[in-house]
Amino acid sequence: MLEHIEPKLVQHFVDSLPAALALVDESDHIVWVNDSFLRITSLSAAQVVGKPISAMNAEVQDLFGQGHVYLTATNKRDAFWLACMSVPLEKYRLQYCSDVTQLQSLIEDREHLKTKVAELNPIDPITGMPNRRALFQNLEQQASRSRRYGNSMSVMILQLSNLIDFIKRFGNDKANELLLSVSQMLNDQMRWADVIGRLDKNEFLFILPETEEAASHELRDKIREHLTRIPLPGAEGTDFKLHVEFGLAQWRKGDDVGLLMQRAREPLDGANEKSAKMAS
Numbered sequence: 001m002l003e004h005i006e007p008k009l010v011q012h013f014v015d016s017l018p019a020a021l022a023l024v025d026e027s028d029h030i031v032w033v034n035d036s037f038l039r040i041t042s043l044s045a046a047q048v049v050g051k052p053i054s055a056m057n058a059e060v061q062d063l064f065g066q067g068h069v070y071l072t073a074t075n076k077r078d079a080f081w082l083a084c085m086s087v088p089l090e091k092y093r094l095q096y097c098s099d100v101t102q103l104q105s106l107i108e109d110r111e112h113l114k115t116k117v118a119e120l121n122p123i124d125p126i127t128g129m130p131n132r133r134a135l136f137q138n139l140e141q142q143a144s145r146s147r148r149y150g151n152s153m154s155v156m157i158l159q160l161s162n163l164i165d166f167i168k169r170f171g172n173d174k175a176n177e178l179l180l181s182v183s184q185m186l187n188d189q190m191r192w193a194d195v196i197g198r199l200d201k202n203e204f205l206f207i208l209p210e211t212e213e214a215a216s217h218e219l220r221d222k223i224r225e226h227l228t229r230i231p232l233p234g235a236e237g238t239d240f241k242l243h244v245e246f247g248l249a250q251w252r253k254g255d256d257v258g259l260l261m262q263r264a265r266e267p268l269d270g271a272n273e274k275s276a277k278m279a280s
Helices: 007-016 035-041 058-062 101-120 132-149 163-170 172-189 213-227 257-279
Strands: 020-024 030-033 067-071 080-089 092-099 153-160 195-200 203-209 244-250
Touching (some): 020 035, 058 067, 132 195, 132 203, 153 213, 153 257, 172 203, 203 213, 213 244, 244 257
Antiparallel strands (some): 020 030, 020 092, 067 080, 080 092, 153 244
């Protein structure tokens, strides 16, 4: 059937395709391109046809590979995302690059929205506890209450200081099991008015309304004791021991959240600096 189609019609058809097409011979010389190829590369036929691929600039050379290629914007064209593939044709190969810029933009928008949703989500996905965002919102409210009425309040940070070592030895899945066990134990020790959540990868924050520093010390000692009995998933029969550090601070007149948390962190910073010196 194709023998009845005029060559000019075939040429017009391939030139009108939105995909960039290029025919390459066995010596990797470009023997033909369509108009879309010239348009997206901002080149002329004389600059491409008959030339080896290696003579092209790096961006154009990428078009002759497999996978996604990004072409940066110039004063002659917009930026492009292209999906490229090769089709063998006897002694030649046809390089086919489809414009997926709009699809890539939609994917990026989706990922941006997923990030925004994750930021707004108040729950830590591993432990089910309040996450950092929710904790600081609650802490701001409690600090405002203490500032207004002079109520006592304490905060405590629990740091699993060798969690990274645990992950390296036993893997992320076992570490997640450990974090879940720790979170369940901590929830069992809290009063109804207390708030506890996952502050960071290896840290938990306790917000303790109506609590003097001495009472938070008692809670610290009780939690330290319970942590010695926490099973370590995957570490059974090994010499691995969970190392923990605590930082505590009580609300003082004139404190803001930053000052309160800074004082709570001071013991942790000192312990981490000491551990780093011992390791070196």
